[in-house]
Amino acid sequence: MPSLLCDTVTGGTMAELLARRDAASAADMVELRLDGVAGVDVAGALGGARRPAVVTCRPVWEGGRFDGREGDRRQLLVEALACGAEYVDVEWRAVREDTGLGGFGDLVRAHPSRVVVSVHDFEGALADLCGQARMMRATGAAVIKVAITAHRLSDTLPLVDVARAGDAVVIGMGDAGVPSRLLASRFGSRWTYAGAGVAPGQIPVSRMIEGFRFRRIGPSTALYGVAGDGALQSDVPERFNAAFTAAGVDAVCVPLCAADTRDLDAFKSAFGFAGVVGTRASDAAVARLVAAWTEQAR
Secondary structure, three states: OOOEEEEEEOOOOHHHHHHHHHHOOOOOEEEEEOOOOOOOOHHHHHOOOOOOEEEEOOEHHHOOOEOOOHHHHHHHHHHHHHOOOOEEEEEHHHHHOOOOOOOHHHHHHHOHHHEEEEEEEOOOOOOOHHHHHHHHHOOOOOEEEEEEEOOOHHHHOHHHHHHOOOOEEEEEEOHHHHHHHHOHHHHOOOEEEEEOOOOOOOOOHHHHHHHOOHHHOOOOOEEEEEEOOOOOOOOHHHHHHHHHHHHOOOEEEEEEOOOOHHHHHHHHHHHOOOEEEEOOOOHHHHHHHHHOOOOOOO
């Protein structure tokens, strides 16, 4: 099943939040980040929403901007459910450390089909991602979200196993994690997040769709990459993608911020890339590479 595209929006005021929410017309879903919004009005944030909404109020201790009381934060999510949010996002730590009635664990148990239990690893400390996913699934939540900081392309490969059950959103944060967002369908993620850099490695929705052919990537789409210094800043992948679109070729080219050759080879092999070119490759090197490609690649 193709991954959906969720546009993350936030703002310092309700007016900014609503303007950005309503501008998110190209996405399938919208994530309303309430943390950091002054004078937040949950009913107002959801009233008139044109896209299914995931309501998030991320605390400071999980990379967000909410620094108030946990009871107040929970109440915002309760209000969001009452006002019709399709999902609310609850941190695994909040559920795990819940010690009494009326906590985040009760919220999950009361609304299992509408809660996303999430974990965000900014330090690279989650060694057993599948084990982490099993514990999160044991809460009964309909969807789990596992976001890790990727220092290497290959750091994201275990996310494929996490997503295999079909109930997970998986993301590699940072430059090396960008392919996990662009190739979310190949990772098996329920949806992925785009936006104006609210989280590390996010790309605007318009660029995901138009520059990286997000909605056209299927199980048989041929994969190509641009690797090397400045791969993420290079316009070469998007130029390739424009050519694929013009020629009607079922292929996509993505930037690959590899740590080294071994890292690049592991990622290429895992996803069956048809070819990769360097950002600073010489004409001779490109010619040798293209000679080994398929006829479609040429």
